[in-house]
């Protein structure tokens with residue numbers, strides 16, 4: 001569904017992505033692992049149109065979206081749940097959700113989707129008038145996911161959704177990821193928590209210093225020495 005080919009993205013002279021090639025299969029959960037500074041967020045921003053690649057090609061279902069503006073990428077069916085959540089703190093929960101649908105004109109559809117979000121995230125319903133900045137970290141993450149879903153994406157990009165959250169909230173986030181995927185949304189997930197990711201993802205990439213250094217199935221991830229050491233603590237006791 002998503003094809004990234006030889007993408008180079010730079011900040012001034014420094015190339016954060018040095019020719020990244022990977023693909024995300026339709027209907028699947030694909031996970032991107034990688035250390036701090038590897039370029040994971042830069043890749044997410046490059047796909048979402050927030051950063052323009054210097055070279056390379058990004059295509060969504062054979063339609064090129066390289067260098068398109070963020071709103072055009074949303075129109076094409078891609079939504080980003082950004083790193084650090086980034087809800088609009090001075091807006092209410094409801095207003096944040098409305099903002100997620102800013103490109104849609106189908107008022108009835110938006111209202112129906114808003115209700116669907118409140119069913120899926122009951123804690124947001126209880127707090128619909130509360131300012132987003134006063135929500136707990138976990139609630140803000142739920143809101144960030146719900147806001148992205150309000151654009152009705154076919155591909156959901158999630159940049160470290162579990163970062164800084166308590167284990168129970170992390171489990172809830174992963175449960176939602178699985179549910180969304182079961183309902184037909186393709187997911188491209190940046191995650192450092194390889195243990196959790198192994199429970200949900202179908203394919204893995206490892207990015208190091210702006211390049212993809214590993215691609216494999218969950219089984220291959222569990223066997224890969226490099227990932228064992230950095231992401232899974234120790235080798236399995238077998």
Ligand SMILES: Nc1ncnc2c1ncn2[C@@H]1O[C@H](COP(=O)(O)OP(=O)(O)OP(=O)(O)O)[C@@H](O)[C@H]1O
Pocket residue numbers: 011016034035036037038039040041042043083
């Ligand atoms: N706005 C910026 N200006 C200059 N350099 C930047 C900018 N944003 C990121 N970088 C650099 O690009 C590289 C990749 O950063 P990026 O945020 O994509 O990494 P990451 O894999 O998402 O890391 P983390 O796991 O810490 O979120 C880093 O070396 C970083 O310092």
Ligand SMILES: [Mg+2]
Pocket residue numbers: 040041042083159
């Ligand atoms: Mg990042």
